[in-house]
Amino acid sequence: MNNPRSTRRRLTATVLAIMCVVGLFVGRLVDIQVVNAADLNKESLGKRSINLVEYAARGDIVDTNGKILADSVDRYDITASPKLVKESFDRKDAKGVKTEVSFMQAVAELAEVTGEDPAALVTALTSDPTSNFVFLAQSQTLEVQKAVKALKIPFVFDQVRPSRTYPSGAVAGNLVGFMGTDGPQAGLELKYRSCLDNVNGTSTYERSSDGVRLPGSTVTTKEKKDGGTLKLTVDSDLQFYVQQTMNTRAVELGADWATAVIVRVSDGHIMAMSDYPSIDPNNVNASNGKALGSAAFANAYEPGSTMKPLTAAMLLDAGLISQTTEVNVPGALYTEGGGRIKDSFSHGDLHYTTAGIITNSSNIGISLLSAKMTPKERREYFLKFGLSQKTAVGFPGESTGLIPKLNANGKWGDEITTYALSFGQAMQTTSAQVASAYQTLGNDGVRLPLTLVEGCEWADGTVTEAPATEGVRVVSDKAAVQTVQMMENVVTQGWLSSTLQIPGYRIAAKTGTAQVAENGRYGDDYTVSVAGLIPAEAPEYAVVVTFGKPDTMKTSGAAAPTFKKIMTQVIKTFRVTPSTKPAPNIPQSW
Amino acid sequence: MSSNLAYATPQRAARPQQEQHPRQIEIVSTREQRRARPRVVYAVATVGGLFALFIAQLLLSIVISDGAYEISALRVEQRNLSRTEQALGENLDLLASQQNLATQAEGLGMVMNTSTPMFLRLSDGAIFGAANGAGTSGSLLGPDGALVANSLLGAIPLAGDTEGAESTDGSPALSASGGTGTRTSTTTTTTTTTQKPATPGALPSPVTR
Numbered sequence: 001m002n003n004p005r006s007t008r009r010r011l012t013a014t015v016l017a018i019m020c021v022v023g024l025f026v027g028r029l030v031d032i033q034v035v036n037a038a039d040l041n042k043e044s045l046g047k048r049s050i051n052l053v054e055y056a057a058r059g060d061i062v063d064t065n066g067k068i069l070a071d072s073v074d075r076y077d078i079t080a081s082p083k084l085v086k087e088s089f090d091r092k093d094a095k096g097v098k099t100e101v102s103f104m105q106a107v108a109e110l111a112e113v114t115g116e117d118p119a120a121l122v123t124a125l126t127s128d129p130t131s132n133f134v135f136l137a138q139s140q141t142l143e144v145q146k147a148v149k150a151l152k153i154p155f156v157f158d159q160v161r162p163s164r165t166y167p168s169g170a171v172a173g174n175l176v177g178f179m180g181t182d183g184p185q186a187g188l189e190l191k192y193r194s195c196l197d198n199v200n201g202t203s204t205y206e207r208s209s210d211g212v213r214l215p216g217s218t219v220t221t222k223e224k225k226d227g228g229t230l231k232l233t234v235d236s237d238l239q240f241y242v243q244q245t246m247n248t249r250a251v252e253l254g255a256d257w258a259t260a261v262i263v264r265v266s267d268g269h270i271m272a273m274s275d276y277p278s279i280d281p282n283n284v285n286a287s288n289g290k291a292l293g294s295a296a297f298a299n300a301y302e303p304g305s306t307m308k309p310l311t312a313a314m315l316l317d318a319g320l321i322s323q324t325t326e327v328n329v330p331g332a333l334y335t336e337g338g339g340r341i342k343d344s345f346s347h348g349d350l351h352y353t354t355a356g357i358i359t360n361s362s363n364i365g366i367s368l369l370s371a372k373m374t375p376k377e378r379r380e381y382f383l384k385f386g387l388s389q390k391t392a393v394g395f396p397g398e399s400t401g402l403i404p405k406l407n408a409n410g411k412w413g414d415e416i417t418t419y420a421l422s423f424g425q426a427m428q429t430t431s432a433q434v435a436s437a438y439q440t441l442g443n444d445g446v447r448l449p450l451t452l453v454e455g456c457e458w459a460d461g462t463v464t465e466a467p468a469t470e471g472v473r474v475v476s477d478k479a480a481v482q483t484v485q486m487m488e489n490v491v492t493q494g495w496l497s498s499t500l501q502i503p504g505y506r507i508a509a510k511t512g513t514a515q516v517a518e519n520g521r522y523g524d525d526y527t528v529s530v531a532g533l534i535p536a537e538a539p540e541y542a543v544v545v546t547f548g549k550p551d552t553m554k555t556s557g558a559a560a561p562t563f564k565k566i567m568t569q570v571i572k573t574f575r576v577t578p579s580t581k582p583a584p585n586i587p588q589s590w
Numbered sequence: 591m592s593s594n595l596a597y598a599t600p601q602r603a604a605r606p607q608q609e610q611h612p613r614q615i616e617i618v619s620t621r622e623q624r625r626a627r628p629r630v631v632y633a634v635a636t637v638g639g640l641f642a643l644f645i646a647q648l649l650l651s652i653v654i655s656d657g658a659y660e661i662s663a664l665r666v667e668q669r670n671l672s673r674t675e676q677a678l679g680e681n682l683d684l685l686a687s688q689q690n691l692a693t694q695a696e697g698l699g700m701v702m703n704t705s706t707p708m709f710l711r712l713s714d715g716a717i718f719g720a721a722n723g724a725g726t727s728g729s730l731l732g733p734d735g736a737l738v739a740n741s742l743l744g745a746i747p748l749a750g751d752t753e754g755a756e757s758t759d760g761s762p763a764l765s766a767s768g769g770t771g772t773r774t775s776t777t778t779t780t781t782t783t784t785q786k787p788a789t790p791g792a793l794p795s796p797v798t799r
Contacts, residue, residue, distance in 0.1 A: 171740075
């Protein structure tokens with residue numbers, strides 16, 4: 001014991017042993033803290049941390065008064081884990097009393113709450129017992145989700161599924177568009193993705209063993225971004241009235257399609273735009289699978305006589321005619337190549353003024369007047385009116401319509417086409433284009449860009465997608481006013497005056513009964529329309545009502561009653577003040 | 591250390607003797623020395639402070655973890671409430687849909703004025719528009735109901751039907767006689783309490799409930 005040498009030796013051994021152990025620990029420490037630190041951290045985080053999807057809402061679509069047309073809502077998928085399915089389980093009620101619930105009983109309860117078929121639920125739950133996830137019911141409402149939760153079935157779960165709903169249904173449904181499983185499919189939902197689209201965020205947090213979020217552990221890995229609110233120019237109440245009235249009439253007439261467009265003259269805003277057949281974006285499958293866009297933008301048709309005021313306006317603008325230019329209108333106009341232009345009624349030589357030609361919708365008269373202008377100029381005027389090109393709206397599937405191109409000689413092929421273009425045949429327009437052209441006439445000859453969207457409002461108050469407001473001077477102030485005056489005579493003296501007049505108001509309108517060309521020939525089908533302005537002395541609204549291929553009545557008389565109803569509603573909605581002076585009486589004949 | 595050399599006794603030995611006498615002179619440490627000397631109070635303050643910190647941290651973490659449960663519970667509550675709010679808002683939007691309002695209104699016997707629109711200016715009572723005899727009225731929806739579909743509306747009952755169902759049920763909330771009674775009393779109070787400041791320019795009209 002007291003041998004110092006042996007003491008020293010034992011001391012050395014002990015120290016060495018301790019150092020060995022310490023070295024071992026240090027080595028392990030370095031291994032854990034430095035060498036494998038990253039992997040271990042990851043593993044531990046994986047055990048504690050939860051990844052969370054922060055759902056952002058797709059932007060709403062609202063009408064001009066802020067009424068919601070498209071809304072983002074939460075729906076719930078009811079899911080289950082077949083792995084956890086057992087013959088029976090205990091259910092505790094609020095007082096803590098346990099009752100045993102058998103599997104079949106639970107399925108029956110679940111079927112009752114979700115409205116699913118019990119047999120299908122059993123199959124889903126039992127066909128693959130190793131699976132950890134099956135859908136039991138998809139896109140359920142909060143009510144159903146709450147009821148399912150209240151059942152306290154241990155193998156049933158739910159998850160959020162962001163969805164889209166359209167509380168007003170088919171009101172402006174064709175404009176709003178709809179969503180499919182892969183996102184927006186049509187309409188403004190599709191066109192304004194830059195405004196409406198949401199970006200879901202992600203975040204992680206750590207949770208304790210009892211599932212509670214650890215304070216301060218939340219890390220947002222990606223910020224969520226809600227979509228902006230898309231504000232339309234459409235007034236949804238007026239839109240409903242117009243759609244209801246148009247759809248009722250379209251069914252009565254057996255029309256293939258029908259459109260109505262109401263444009264505010266002062267800024268080119270579309271206040272209502274109805275399409276028949278209407279789509280209910282909540283249930284697109286019920287819309288017969290056809291016409292999923294907006295007919296007012298997509299359907300290009302030969303407009304017919306509603307184009308006569310445009311022809312008159314361009315001739316007035318060029319100073320080639322006046323309201324009272326005297327024309328000898330023969331019973332028929334024979335053209336080169338054996339063509340013949342007729343009027344809708346047979347007559348001998350008539351002595352019409354320009355106003356008389358418009359009032360009585362004489363094809364021959366307007367053809368003779370149009371001969372005063374070169375085709376090149378006429379085409380340029382048509383283009384300035386916004387024809388043969390998409391409107392400023394740029395709606396998905398929008399048609400450009402067509403004003404035929406001129407040949408190398410600066411002509412339109414044959415003479416009959418040259419004449420026909422003056423009364424709206426041999427050309428194609430969309431209802432939106434006609435409404436825009438009438439807005440031009442009402443706005444003293446300045447065409448403003450047709451506008452369907454007022455803008456996209458973001459959460460921070462900024463507004464993007466502001467519409468263009470720069471107008472194009474198409475015809476002179478004087479030419480436009482004189483044209484509108486002549487259109488007033490259609491309402492005061494034309495063949496539909498009894499149907500079109502609204503006491504106390506001055507209305508300018510022009511009817512159109514256009515033949516529909518099929519397979520290169522004009523057949524028995526017509527496109528009937530009435531386009532007009534109210535009040536005529538200082539137009540505020542342009543209204544265009546069009547029915548495509550009606551069966552029971554094939555003249556513009558079919559559209560006139562509906563036009564009047566819509567005009568009346570426009571007066572009521574926007575409180576248009578009655579006119580104080582009577583319409584001018586322009587000589588119709590000489 | 592053996593040595594035969596004489597050596598002076600160290601002075602220390604004399605100290606006890608000195609201490610017997612009251613000290614005449616004391617060496618006072620300089621202020622710097624005193625200041626430089628560690629003080630007990632500092633040590634106590636430091637150690638005490640540390641303990642205070644430990645205890646504060648302990649308490650804080652207790653509070654925080656307590657708060658974590660509260661936050662968690664509130665988070666769940668907030669989520670549930672916002673879900674409920676959304677569901678109710680959705681339902682409200684649906685009830686406010688034009689199809690529902692039109693159907694309900696016509697179900698209650700309301701009609702639409704289809705005659706020429708006329709306006710009354712409240713400021714001077716001037717009438718605008720051409721009077722054309724008796725006003726005509728009509729139904730907007732017609733026999734087929736709304737032709738502007740809304741597939742979400744299927745389950746909403748007509749307002750008139752709901753009332754009828756409630757009274758036939760004999761539900762305590764609104765029995766037929768009780769309902770009429772309340773209504774009459776409402777009317778009477780309305781006629782007496784007209785002192786309410788009327789909106790300037792508004793038409794005098796009974797307050798309907």
